[in-house]
Amino acid sequence: MALALSVLEKLQHQPNSTLSTICFIIITILCVLIKFTRSNKKINNLPPSPPKLPLIGNLHQLGTLPHQSLKALSDKYDPLLLLQLGQTQALVVSSADIVEEIVKTHDVAFSNRANTKAAKIFFYQCKEIGFAPYGEEWRKKRKLCVNELLNTNRVKSFQPIRKNEVSMMINSLHEACAKGSSFETSDDGRKSIAEVVRKIQFSKLGVGDLFPSLDWVDVLTGFMSRIKIIYAELDAFLEEVIEEHKRKKKNCDDNNKDFVDVLLQLQERDMPEFELTKDIMKALLLV
Incomplete structure:
Protein backbone atom coordinates (compact mmCIF):
# COMPACT_ATOMS: atom_id res chain seq x y z
CA MET A 1 0.00 0.00 0.00
CA ALA A 2 2.83 2.43 0.92
CA LEU A 3 4.63 1.61 -2.36
CA ALA A 4 1.48 2.34 -4.36
CA LEU A 5 1.05 5.70 -2.62
CA SER A 6 4.66 6.72 -3.35
CA VAL A 7 4.18 5.85 -7.03
CA LEU A 8 1.04 7.97 -7.08
CA GLU A 9 2.92 10.95 -5.64
CA LYS A 10 5.63 10.66 -8.33
CA LEU A 11 3.06 10.42 -11.12
CA GLN A 12 1.25 13.49 -9.87
CA HIS A 13 4.44 15.61 -10.22
CA GLN A 14 5.18 14.43 -13.76
CA PRO A 15 3.97 16.36 -16.84
CA ASN A 16 0.47 15.41 -17.97
CA SER A 17 0.43 12.60 -20.46
CA THR A 18 -1.93 9.84 -21.47
CA LEU A 19 0.35 7.14 -20.08
CA SER A 20 0.75 8.77 -16.67
CA THR A 21 -3.01 9.32 -16.44
CA ILE A 22 -3.72 5.67 -17.22
CA CYS A 23 -1.13 4.52 -14.67
CA PHE A 24 -2.63 6.85 -12.09
CA ILE A 25 -6.11 5.39 -12.62
CA ILE A 26 -4.90 1.78 -12.52
CA ILE A 27 -2.89 2.25 -9.32
CA THR A 28 -5.82 4.07 -7.68
CA ILE A 29 -8.11 1.14 -8.46
CA LEU A 30 -5.53 -1.30 -7.11
CA CYS A 31 -5.24 0.69 -3.87
CA VAL A 32 -9.00 0.60 -3.39
CA LEU A 33 -9.14 -3.14 -4.06
CA ILE A 34 -6.28 -3.84 -1.63
CA LYS A 35 -7.96 -1.80 1.08
CA PHE A 36 -11.30 -3.52 0.46
CA THR A 37 -9.70 -6.97 0.59
CA ARG A 38 -7.87 -6.23 3.84
CA SER A 39 -10.99 -4.83 5.49
CA ASN A 40 -12.92 -7.96 4.54
CA LYS A 41 -10.27 -10.20 6.08
CA LYS A 42 -10.81 -8.53 9.45
CA ILE A 43 -14.34 -10.00 9.57
CA ASN A 44 -14.11 -13.38 11.25
CA ASN A 45 -16.40 -16.39 11.52
CA LEU A 46 -18.41 -15.66 8.38
CA PRO A 47 -20.16 -18.61 6.67
CA SER A 111 -36.81 -12.22 13.72
CA ASN A 112 -36.89 -9.45 11.08
CA ARG A 113 -37.44 -10.16 7.40
CA ALA A 114 -36.17 -8.16 4.48
CA ASN A 115 -38.78 -5.61 3.46
CA THR A 116 -38.72 -5.75 -0.31
CA LYS A 117 -40.61 -3.24 -2.43
CA ALA A 118 -43.28 -5.81 -3.23
CA ALA A 119 -43.71 -6.77 0.44
CA LYS A 120 -44.14 -3.14 1.49
CA ILE A 121 -46.84 -2.58 -1.13
CA PHE A 122 -48.72 -5.90 -0.92
CA PHE A 123 -48.71 -6.05 2.90
CA TYR A 124 -49.73 -2.45 3.54
CA GLN A 125 -46.28 -1.16 4.52
CA CYS A 126 -45.64 -4.44 6.38
CA LYS A 127 -48.38 -3.91 8.96
CA GLU A 128 -49.06 -7.64 9.45
CA ILE A 129 -46.91 -10.12 11.41
CA GLY A 130 -45.01 -11.78 8.58
CA PHE A 131 -42.89 -8.81 7.51
CA ALA A 132 -43.51 -6.39 10.36
CA PRO A 133 -40.40 -5.39 12.35
CA TYR A 134 -39.88 -7.18 15.65
CA GLY A 135 -41.11 -5.10 18.56
CA GLU A 136 -43.96 -4.38 20.94
CA GLU A 137 -46.58 -3.84 18.25
CA TRP A 138 -45.53 -7.05 16.47
CA ARG A 139 -45.94 -9.00 19.73
CA LYS A 140 -49.41 -7.54 20.28
CA LYS A 141 -50.52 -8.46 16.76
CA ARG A 142 -49.14 -11.98 17.14
CA LYS A 143 -50.96 -12.32 20.47
CA LEU A 144 -54.15 -11.16 18.80
CA CYS A 145 -53.84 -13.78 16.07
CA VAL A 146 -52.99 -16.57 18.51
CA ASN A 147 -55.66 -15.76 21.12
CA GLU A 148 -58.51 -14.52 18.96
CA LEU A 149 -58.07 -16.14 15.55
CA LEU A 150 -56.04 -19.33 15.95
CA ASN A 151 -56.98 -20.72 19.35
CA THR A 152 -58.23 -24.32 19.47
CA ASN A 153 -61.90 -23.52 19.90
CA ARG A 154 -61.87 -20.94 17.13
CA VAL A 155 -60.11 -23.27 14.68
CA LYS A 156 -62.62 -26.02 15.46
CA SER A 157 -65.51 -23.62 14.92
CA PHE A 158 -64.16 -22.88 11.42
CA GLN A 159 -64.29 -26.55 10.41
CA PRO A 160 -67.72 -26.35 8.69
CA ILE A 161 -66.55 -23.27 6.74
CA ARG A 162 -63.33 -25.01 5.67
CA LYS A 163 -65.26 -28.10 4.66
CA ASN A 164 -67.74 -26.06 2.64
CA GLU A 165 -65.00 -24.03 0.91
CA VAL A 166 -62.99 -27.13 0.00
CA SER A 167 -66.11 -28.78 -1.35
CA MET A 168 -66.93 -25.73 -3.49
CA MET A 169 -63.37 -25.59 -4.80
CA ILE A 170 -63.37 -29.29 -5.73
CA ASN A 171 -66.70 -28.90 -7.52
CA SER A 172 -65.42 -25.86 -9.42
CA LEU A 173 -62.25 -27.71 -10.42
CA HIS A 174 -64.33 -30.69 -11.56
CA GLU A 175 -66.54 -28.47 -13.71
CA ALA A 176 -63.54 -26.62 -15.13
CA CYS A 177 -61.83 -29.89 -16.07
CA ALA A 178 -65.01 -31.21 -17.69
CA LYS A 179 -65.30 -28.03 -19.79
CA GLY A 180 -61.59 -27.91 -20.55
CA SER A 181 -61.32 -24.41 -19.09
CA SER A 182 -59.17 -22.93 -16.31
CA PHE A 183 -60.21 -22.18 -12.76
CA GLU A 184 -60.05 -18.37 -12.87
CA THR A 185 -63.31 -16.90 -11.55
CA SER A 186 -65.72 -17.61 -8.73
CA ASP A 187 -69.33 -18.61 -9.24
CA ASP A 188 -70.60 -15.03 -9.09
CA GLY A 189 -68.20 -13.87 -11.80
CA ARG A 190 -65.81 -11.97 -9.53
CA LYS A 191 -62.09 -12.25 -10.15
CA SER A 192 -60.72 -15.15 -8.15
CA ILE A 193 -58.33 -14.30 -5.33
CA ALA A 194 -56.25 -17.24 -6.57
CA GLU A 195 -55.38 -15.25 -9.70
CA VAL A 196 -54.21 -12.26 -7.67
CA VAL A 197 -52.24 -14.46 -5.26
CA ARG A 198 -50.55 -16.15 -8.19
CA LYS A 199 -49.42 -12.76 -9.49
CA ILE A 200 -48.04 -11.90 -6.04
CA GLN A 201 -46.13 -15.17 -5.81
CA PHE A 202 -44.44 -14.61 -9.17
CA SER A 203 -43.56 -10.98 -8.44
CA LYS A 204 -39.79 -10.73 -8.73
CA LEU A 205 -37.35 -8.63 -6.76
CA GLY A 206 -36.85 -5.13 -8.03
CA VAL A 207 -33.48 -3.75 -9.06
CA GLY A 208 -33.65 -1.46 -6.02
CA ASP A 209 -33.97 -4.46 -3.71
CA LEU A 210 -30.60 -5.76 -4.86
CA PHE A 211 -28.93 -2.46 -5.74
CA PRO A 212 -30.34 0.30 -3.47
CA SER A 213 -28.27 2.92 -5.30
CA LEU A 214 -30.16 2.04 -8.51
CA ASP A 215 -33.61 2.31 -6.94
CA TRP A 216 -34.79 4.68 -9.69
CA VAL A 217 -34.42 1.94 -12.33
CA ASP A 218 -37.60 0.21 -11.11
CA VAL A 219 -39.62 3.27 -12.08
CA LEU A 220 -38.15 3.41 -15.57
CA THR A 221 -38.66 -0.31 -16.25
CA GLY A 222 -42.30 -0.22 -15.14
CA PHE A 223 -41.69 -2.63 -12.24
CA MET A 224 -43.34 -0.30 -9.71
CA SER A 225 -46.34 0.23 -11.99
CA ARG A 226 -46.92 -3.51 -12.35
CA ILE A 227 -46.66 -4.02 -8.59
CA LYS A 228 -49.16 -1.23 -7.92
CA ILE A 229 -51.64 -2.67 -10.43
CA ILE A 230 -51.54 -6.05 -8.67
CA TYR A 231 -51.91 -4.30 -5.31
CA ALA A 232 -55.00 -2.44 -6.56
CA GLU A 233 -56.62 -5.75 -7.53
CA LEU A 234 -55.75 -7.29 -4.16
CA ASP A 235 -56.97 -4.27 -2.19
CA ALA A 236 -60.24 -4.16 -4.13
CA PHE A 237 -60.86 -7.85 -3.39
CA LEU A 238 -60.19 -7.46 0.35
CA GLU A 239 -62.31 -4.30 0.47
CA GLU A 240 -65.21 -6.15 -1.11
CA VAL A 241 -64.84 -9.07 1.30
CA ILE A 242 -64.86 -6.80 4.36
CA GLU A 243 -67.85 -4.77 3.15
CA GLU A 244 -69.75 -7.97 2.34
CA HIS A 245 -69.20 -9.23 5.89
CA LYS A 246 -70.37 -5.91 7.29
CA ARG A 247 -73.62 -6.19 5.33
CA LYS A 248 -74.23 -9.77 6.50
CA LYS A 249 -73.15 -9.15 10.10
CA LYS A 250 -76.69 -8.92 11.47
CA ASN A 251 -77.60 -12.34 10.11
CA CYS A 252 -74.34 -14.04 11.14
CA ASP A 253 -74.49 -16.33 14.16
CA ASP A 254 -71.50 -17.49 16.22
CA ASN A 255 -71.30 -20.84 14.41
CA ASN A 256 -70.81 -19.21 10.99
CA LYS A 257 -68.22 -16.54 11.89
CA ASP A 258 -64.91 -16.52 10.06
CA PHE A 259 -61.70 -14.52 10.47
CA VAL A 260 -63.22 -11.40 8.92
CA ASP A 261 -66.17 -11.45 11.32
CA VAL A 262 -63.84 -11.85 14.29
CA LEU A 263 -61.66 -8.93 13.18
CA LEU A 264 -64.73 -6.72 12.68
CA GLN A 265 -65.85 -7.54 16.21
CA LEU A 266 -62.41 -6.69 17.58
CA GLN A 267 -62.44 -3.42 15.64
CA GLU A 268 -65.73 -2.43 17.30
CA ARG A 269 -64.28 -3.36 20.69
CA ASP A 270 -61.76 -0.49 20.32
CA MET A 271 -58.78 -2.46 21.59
CA PRO A 272 -56.30 -0.59 23.80
CA GLU A 273 -53.27 -2.52 22.44
CA PHE A 274 -53.24 -0.90 18.98
CA GLU A 275 -55.63 0.67 16.53
CA LEU A 276 -57.14 -1.98 14.29
CA THR A 277 -57.50 0.08 11.13
CA LYS A 278 -58.91 -1.28 7.90
CA ASP A 279 -55.41 -1.50 6.38
CA ILE A 280 -54.11 -3.48 9.37
CA MET A 281 -57.17 -5.73 9.10
CA LYS A 282 -56.45 -6.38 5.43
CA ALA A 283 -52.80 -7.06 6.21
CA LEU A 284 -53.71 -9.57 8.93
CA LEU A 285 -56.15 -11.32 6.58
CA LEU A 286 -53.29 -11.88 4.13
CA VAL A 287 -51.40 -13.85 6.79
Missing part, protein backbone atom coordinates in the same frame (compact mmCIF):
# COMPACT_ATOMS: atom_id res chain seq x y z
CA PRO A 48 -18.62 -19.89 3.43
CA SER A 49 -19.49 -18.08 0.24
CA PRO A 50 -19.30 -19.30 -3.38
CA PRO A 51 -17.00 -17.40 -5.77
CA LYS A 52 -18.42 -13.99 -6.61
CA LEU A 53 -18.27 -11.70 -9.61
CA PRO A 54 -17.67 -7.95 -9.33
CA LEU A 55 -20.78 -5.83 -8.80
CA ILE A 56 -23.38 -8.63 -9.11
CA GLY A 57 -21.85 -10.98 -6.53
CA ASN A 58 -23.60 -14.39 -6.66
CA LEU A 59 -26.60 -13.31 -8.73
CA HIS A 60 -25.30 -15.19 -11.76
CA GLN A 61 -25.58 -18.45 -9.80
CA LEU A 62 -29.34 -18.12 -9.33
CA GLY A 63 -31.24 -19.60 -12.27
CA THR A 64 -34.89 -19.34 -13.25
CA LEU A 65 -35.74 -21.61 -10.28
CA PRO A 66 -33.85 -20.00 -7.37
CA HIS A 67 -34.85 -22.65 -4.82
CA GLN A 68 -33.18 -25.35 -6.91
CA SER A 69 -30.10 -23.18 -7.43
CA LEU A 70 -29.82 -22.56 -3.67
CA LYS A 71 -30.17 -26.29 -3.00
CA ALA A 72 -27.37 -27.06 -5.46
CA LEU A 73 -25.10 -24.40 -3.91
CA SER A 74 -25.79 -25.75 -0.41
CA ASP A 75 -24.95 -29.30 -1.50
CA LYS A 76 -21.72 -28.12 -3.08
CA TYR A 77 -20.44 -25.74 -0.39
CA ASP A 78 -22.23 -25.79 2.97
CA PRO A 79 -25.77 -25.85 4.45
CA LEU A 80 -24.99 -22.38 5.83
CA LEU A 81 -24.11 -20.00 2.99
CA LEU A 82 -23.48 -16.28 2.74
CA LEU A 83 -24.45 -14.93 -0.67
CA GLN A 84 -23.79 -11.51 -2.11
CA LEU A 85 -26.83 -10.50 -4.15
CA GLY A 86 -25.90 -7.22 -5.75
CA GLN A 87 -25.31 -4.74 -2.92
CA THR A 88 -27.14 -6.85 -0.34
CA GLN A 89 -26.13 -9.97 1.57
CA ALA A 90 -28.32 -13.01 2.19
CA LEU A 91 -27.81 -15.88 4.61
CA VAL A 92 -29.07 -19.18 3.20
CA VAL A 93 -29.83 -21.94 5.71
CA SER A 94 -30.52 -25.40 4.28
CA SER A 95 -30.21 -27.50 7.44
CA ALA A 96 -33.15 -28.31 9.71
CA ASP A 97 -30.82 -28.57 12.73
CA ILE A 98 -29.35 -25.12 12.10
CA VAL A 99 -32.83 -23.64 11.59
CA GLU A 100 -33.92 -25.14 14.91
CA GLU A 101 -30.91 -23.57 16.65
CA ILE A 102 -31.68 -20.22 15.03
CA VAL A 103 -35.34 -20.10 16.07
CA LYS A 104 -34.60 -21.33 19.59
CA THR A 105 -31.33 -19.62 20.51
CA HIS A 106 -31.06 -16.64 18.17
CA ASP A 107 -34.72 -15.94 17.43
CA VAL A 108 -34.53 -12.20 18.16
CA ALA A 109 -31.49 -11.69 15.91
CA PHE A 110 -33.26 -13.41 13.01
Whole structure:
Protein backbone atom coordinates (compact mmCIF):
# COMPACT_ATOMS: atom_id res chain seq x y z
CA MET A 1 0.00 0.00 0.00
CA ALA A 2 2.83 2.43 0.92
CA LEU A 3 4.63 1.61 -2.36
CA ALA A 4 1.48 2.34 -4.36
CA LEU A 5 1.05 5.70 -2.62
CA SER A 6 4.66 6.72 -3.35
CA VAL A 7 4.18 5.85 -7.03
CA LEU A 8 1.04 7.97 -7.08
CA GLU A 9 2.92 10.95 -5.64
CA LYS A 10 5.63 10.66 -8.33
CA LEU A 11 3.06 10.42 -11.12
CA GLN A 12 1.25 13.49 -9.87
CA HIS A 13 4.44 15.61 -10.22
CA GLN A 14 5.18 14.43 -13.76
CA PRO A 15 3.97 16.36 -16.84
CA ASN A 16 0.47 15.41 -17.97
CA SER A 17 0.43 12.60 -20.46
CA THR A 18 -1.93 9.84 -21.47
CA LEU A 19 0.35 7.14 -20.08
CA SER A 20 0.75 8.77 -16.67
CA THR A 21 -3.01 9.32 -16.44
CA ILE A 22 -3.72 5.67 -17.22
CA CYS A 23 -1.13 4.52 -14.67
CA PHE A 24 -2.63 6.85 -12.09
CA ILE A 25 -6.11 5.39 -12.62
CA ILE A 26 -4.90 1.78 -12.52
CA ILE A 27 -2.89 2.25 -9.32
CA THR A 28 -5.82 4.07 -7.68
CA ILE A 29 -8.11 1.14 -8.46
CA LEU A 30 -5.53 -1.30 -7.11
CA CYS A 31 -5.24 0.69 -3.87
CA VAL A 32 -9.00 0.60 -3.39
CA LEU A 33 -9.14 -3.14 -4.06
CA ILE A 34 -6.28 -3.84 -1.63
CA LYS A 35 -7.96 -1.80 1.08
CA PHE A 36 -11.30 -3.52 0.46
CA THR A 37 -9.70 -6.97 0.59
CA ARG A 38 -7.87 -6.23 3.84
CA SER A 39 -10.99 -4.83 5.49
CA ASN A 40 -12.92 -7.96 4.54
CA LYS A 41 -10.27 -10.20 6.08
CA LYS A 42 -10.81 -8.53 9.45
CA ILE A 43 -14.34 -10.00 9.57
CA ASN A 44 -14.11 -13.38 11.25
CA ASN A 45 -16.40 -16.39 11.52
CA LEU A 46 -18.41 -15.66 8.38
CA PRO A 47 -20.16 -18.61 6.67
CA PRO A 48 -18.62 -19.89 3.43
CA SER A 49 -19.49 -18.08 0.24
CA PRO A 50 -19.30 -19.30 -3.38
CA PRO A 51 -17.00 -17.40 -5.77
CA LYS A 52 -18.42 -13.99 -6.61
CA LEU A 53 -18.27 -11.70 -9.61
CA PRO A 54 -17.67 -7.95 -9.33
CA LEU A 55 -20.78 -5.83 -8.80
CA ILE A 56 -23.38 -8.63 -9.11
CA GLY A 57 -21.85 -10.98 -6.53
CA ASN A 58 -23.60 -14.39 -6.66
CA LEU A 59 -26.60 -13.31 -8.73
CA HIS A 60 -25.30 -15.19 -11.76
CA GLN A 61 -25.58 -18.45 -9.80
CA LEU A 62 -29.34 -18.12 -9.33
CA GLY A 63 -31.24 -19.60 -12.27
CA THR A 64 -34.89 -19.34 -13.25
CA LEU A 65 -35.74 -21.61 -10.28
CA PRO A 66 -33.85 -20.00 -7.37
CA HIS A 67 -34.85 -22.65 -4.82
CA GLN A 68 -33.18 -25.35 -6.91
CA SER A 69 -30.10 -23.18 -7.43
CA LEU A 70 -29.82 -22.56 -3.67
CA LYS A 71 -30.17 -26.29 -3.00
CA ALA A 72 -27.37 -27.06 -5.46
CA LEU A 73 -25.10 -24.40 -3.91
CA SER A 74 -25.79 -25.75 -0.41
CA ASP A 75 -24.95 -29.30 -1.50
CA LYS A 76 -21.72 -28.12 -3.08
CA TYR A 77 -20.44 -25.74 -0.39
CA ASP A 78 -22.23 -25.79 2.97
CA PRO A 79 -25.77 -25.85 4.45
CA LEU A 80 -24.99 -22.38 5.83
CA LEU A 81 -24.11 -20.00 2.99
CA LEU A 82 -23.48 -16.28 2.74
CA LEU A 83 -24.45 -14.93 -0.67
CA GLN A 84 -23.79 -11.51 -2.11
CA LEU A 85 -26.83 -10.50 -4.15
CA GLY A 86 -25.90 -7.22 -5.75
CA GLN A 87 -25.31 -4.74 -2.92
CA THR A 88 -27.14 -6.85 -0.34
CA GLN A 89 -26.13 -9.97 1.57
CA ALA A 90 -28.32 -13.01 2.19
CA LEU A 91 -27.81 -15.88 4.61
CA VAL A 92 -29.07 -19.18 3.20
CA VAL A 93 -29.83 -21.94 5.71
CA SER A 94 -30.52 -25.40 4.28
CA SER A 95 -30.21 -27.50 7.44
CA ALA A 96 -33.15 -28.31 9.71
CA ASP A 97 -30.82 -28.57 12.73
CA ILE A 98 -29.35 -25.12 12.10
CA VAL A 99 -32.83 -23.64 11.59
CA GLU A 100 -33.92 -25.14 14.91
CA GLU A 101 -30.91 -23.57 16.65
CA ILE A 102 -31.68 -20.22 15.03
CA VAL A 103 -35.34 -20.10 16.07
CA LYS A 104 -34.60 -21.33 19.59
CA THR A 105 -31.33 -19.62 20.51
CA HIS A 106 -31.06 -16.64 18.17
CA ASP A 107 -34.72 -15.94 17.43
CA VAL A 108 -34.53 -12.20 18.16
CA ALA A 109 -31.49 -11.69 15.91
CA PHE A 110 -33.26 -13.41 13.01
CA SER A 111 -36.81 -12.22 13.72
CA ASN A 112 -36.89 -9.45 11.08
CA ARG A 113 -37.44 -10.16 7.40
CA ALA A 114 -36.17 -8.16 4.48
CA ASN A 115 -38.78 -5.61 3.46
CA THR A 116 -38.72 -5.75 -0.31
CA LYS A 117 -40.61 -3.24 -2.43
CA ALA A 118 -43.28 -5.81 -3.23
CA ALA A 119 -43.71 -6.77 0.44
CA LYS A 120 -44.14 -3.14 1.49
CA ILE A 121 -46.84 -2.58 -1.13
CA PHE A 122 -48.72 -5.90 -0.92
CA PHE A 123 -48.71 -6.05 2.90
CA TYR A 124 -49.73 -2.45 3.54
CA GLN A 125 -46.28 -1.16 4.52
CA CYS A 126 -45.64 -4.44 6.38
CA LYS A 127 -48.38 -3.91 8.96
CA GLU A 128 -49.06 -7.64 9.45
CA ILE A 129 -46.91 -10.12 11.41
CA GLY A 130 -45.01 -11.78 8.58
CA PHE A 131 -42.89 -8.81 7.51
CA ALA A 132 -43.51 -6.39 10.36
CA PRO A 133 -40.40 -5.39 12.35
CA TYR A 134 -39.88 -7.18 15.65
CA GLY A 135 -41.11 -5.10 18.56
CA GLU A 136 -43.96 -4.38 20.94
CA GLU A 137 -46.58 -3.84 18.25
CA TRP A 138 -45.53 -7.05 16.47
CA ARG A 139 -45.94 -9.00 19.73
CA LYS A 140 -49.41 -7.54 20.28
CA LYS A 141 -50.52 -8.46 16.76
CA ARG A 142 -49.14 -11.98 17.14
CA LYS A 143 -50.96 -12.32 20.47
CA LEU A 144 -54.15 -11.16 18.80
CA CYS A 145 -53.84 -13.78 16.07
CA VAL A 146 -52.99 -16.57 18.51
CA ASN A 147 -55.66 -15.76 21.12
CA GLU A 148 -58.51 -14.52 18.96
CA LEU A 149 -58.07 -16.14 15.55
CA LEU A 150 -56.04 -19.33 15.95
CA ASN A 151 -56.98 -20.72 19.35
CA THR A 152 -58.23 -24.32 19.47
CA ASN A 153 -61.90 -23.52 19.90
CA ARG A 154 -61.87 -20.94 17.13
CA VAL A 155 -60.11 -23.27 14.68
CA LYS A 156 -62.62 -26.02 15.46
CA SER A 157 -65.51 -23.62 14.92
CA PHE A 158 -64.16 -22.88 11.42
CA GLN A 159 -64.29 -26.55 10.41
CA PRO A 160 -67.72 -26.35 8.69
CA ILE A 161 -66.55 -23.27 6.74
CA ARG A 162 -63.33 -25.01 5.67
CA LYS A 163 -65.26 -28.10 4.66
CA ASN A 164 -67.74 -26.06 2.64
CA GLU A 165 -65.00 -24.03 0.91
CA VAL A 166 -62.99 -27.13 0.00
CA SER A 167 -66.11 -28.78 -1.35
CA MET A 168 -66.93 -25.73 -3.49
CA MET A 169 -63.37 -25.59 -4.80
CA ILE A 170 -63.37 -29.29 -5.73
CA ASN A 171 -66.70 -28.90 -7.52
CA SER A 172 -65.42 -25.86 -9.42
CA LEU A 173 -62.25 -27.71 -10.42
CA HIS A 174 -64.33 -30.69 -11.56
CA GLU A 175 -66.54 -28.47 -13.71
CA ALA A 176 -63.54 -26.62 -15.13
CA CYS A 177 -61.83 -29.89 -16.07
CA ALA A 178 -65.01 -31.21 -17.69
CA LYS A 179 -65.30 -28.03 -19.79
CA GLY A 180 -61.59 -27.91 -20.55
CA SER A 181 -61.32 -24.41 -19.09
CA SER A 182 -59.17 -22.93 -16.31
CA PHE A 183 -60.21 -22.18 -12.76
CA GLU A 184 -60.05 -18.37 -12.87
CA THR A 185 -63.31 -16.90 -11.55
CA SER A 186 -65.72 -17.61 -8.73
CA ASP A 187 -69.33 -18.61 -9.24
CA ASP A 188 -70.60 -15.03 -9.09
CA GLY A 189 -68.20 -13.87 -11.80
CA ARG A 190 -65.81 -11.97 -9.53
CA LYS A 191 -62.09 -12.25 -10.15
CA SER A 192 -60.72 -15.15 -8.15
CA ILE A 193 -58.33 -14.30 -5.33
CA ALA A 194 -56.25 -17.24 -6.57
CA GLU A 195 -55.38 -15.25 -9.70
CA VAL A 196 -54.21 -12.26 -7.67
CA VAL A 197 -52.24 -14.46 -5.26
CA ARG A 198 -50.55 -16.15 -8.19
CA LYS A 199 -49.42 -12.76 -9.49
CA ILE A 200 -48.04 -11.90 -6.04
CA GLN A 201 -46.13 -15.17 -5.81
CA PHE A 202 -44.44 -14.61 -9.17
CA SER A 203 -43.56 -10.98 -8.44
CA LYS A 204 -39.79 -10.73 -8.73
CA LEU A 205 -37.35 -8.63 -6.76
CA GLY A 206 -36.85 -5.13 -8.03
CA VAL A 207 -33.48 -3.75 -9.06
CA GLY A 208 -33.65 -1.46 -6.02
CA ASP A 209 -33.97 -4.46 -3.71
CA LEU A 210 -30.60 -5.76 -4.86
CA PHE A 211 -28.93 -2.46 -5.74
CA PRO A 212 -30.34 0.30 -3.47
CA SER A 213 -28.27 2.92 -5.30
CA LEU A 214 -30.16 2.04 -8.51
CA ASP A 215 -33.61 2.31 -6.94
CA TRP A 216 -34.79 4.68 -9.69
CA VAL A 217 -34.42 1.94 -12.33
CA ASP A 218 -37.60 0.21 -11.11
CA VAL A 219 -39.62 3.27 -12.08
CA LEU A 220 -38.15 3.41 -15.57
CA THR A 221 -38.66 -0.31 -16.25
CA GLY A 222 -42.30 -0.22 -15.14
CA PHE A 223 -41.69 -2.63 -12.24
CA MET A 224 -43.34 -0.30 -9.71
CA SER A 225 -46.34 0.23 -11.99
CA ARG A 226 -46.92 -3.51 -12.35
CA ILE A 227 -46.66 -4.02 -8.59
CA LYS A 228 -49.16 -1.23 -7.92
CA ILE A 229 -51.64 -2.67 -10.43
CA ILE A 230 -51.54 -6.05 -8.67
CA TYR A 231 -51.91 -4.30 -5.31
CA ALA A 232 -55.00 -2.44 -6.56
CA GLU A 233 -56.62 -5.75 -7.53
CA LEU A 234 -55.75 -7.29 -4.16
CA ASP A 235 -56.97 -4.27 -2.19
CA ALA A 236 -60.24 -4.16 -4.13
CA PHE A 237 -60.86 -7.85 -3.39
CA LEU A 238 -60.19 -7.46 0.35
CA GLU A 239 -62.31 -4.30 0.47
CA GLU A 240 -65.21 -6.15 -1.11
CA VAL A 241 -64.84 -9.07 1.30
CA ILE A 242 -64.86 -6.80 4.36
CA GLU A 243 -67.85 -4.77 3.15
CA GLU A 244 -69.75 -7.97 2.34
CA HIS A 245 -69.20 -9.23 5.89
CA LYS A 246 -70.37 -5.91 7.29
CA ARG A 247 -73.62 -6.19 5.33
CA LYS A 248 -74.23 -9.77 6.50
CA LYS A 249 -73.15 -9.15 10.10
CA LYS A 250 -76.69 -8.92 11.47
CA ASN A 251 -77.60 -12.34 10.11
CA CYS A 252 -74.34 -14.04 11.14
CA ASP A 253 -74.49 -16.33 14.16
CA ASP A 254 -71.50 -17.49 16.22
CA ASN A 255 -71.30 -20.84 14.41
CA ASN A 256 -70.81 -19.21 10.99
CA LYS A 257 -68.22 -16.54 11.89
CA ASP A 258 -64.91 -16.52 10.06
CA PHE A 259 -61.70 -14.52 10.47
CA VAL A 260 -63.22 -11.40 8.92
CA ASP A 261 -66.17 -11.45 11.32
CA VAL A 262 -63.84 -11.85 14.29
CA LEU A 263 -61.66 -8.93 13.18
CA LEU A 264 -64.73 -6.72 12.68
CA GLN A 265 -65.85 -7.54 16.21
CA LEU A 266 -62.41 -6.69 17.58
CA GLN A 267 -62.44 -3.42 15.64
CA GLU A 268 -65.73 -2.43 17.30
CA ARG A 269 -64.28 -3.36 20.69
CA ASP A 270 -61.76 -0.49 20.32
CA MET A 271 -58.78 -2.46 21.59
CA PRO A 272 -56.30 -0.59 23.80
CA GLU A 273 -53.27 -2.52 22.44
CA PHE A 274 -53.24 -0.90 18.98
CA GLU A 275 -55.63 0.67 16.53
CA LEU A 276 -57.14 -1.98 14.29
CA THR A 277 -57.50 0.08 11.13
CA LYS A 278 -58.91 -1.28 7.90
CA ASP A 279 -55.41 -1.50 6.38
CA ILE A 280 -54.11 -3.48 9.37
CA MET A 281 -57.17 -5.73 9.10
CA LYS A 282 -56.45 -6.38 5.43
CA ALA A 283 -52.80 -7.06 6.21
CA LEU A 284 -53.71 -9.57 8.93
CA LEU A 285 -56.15 -11.32 6.58
CA LEU A 286 -53.29 -11.88 4.13
CA VAL A 287 -51.40 -13.85 6.79
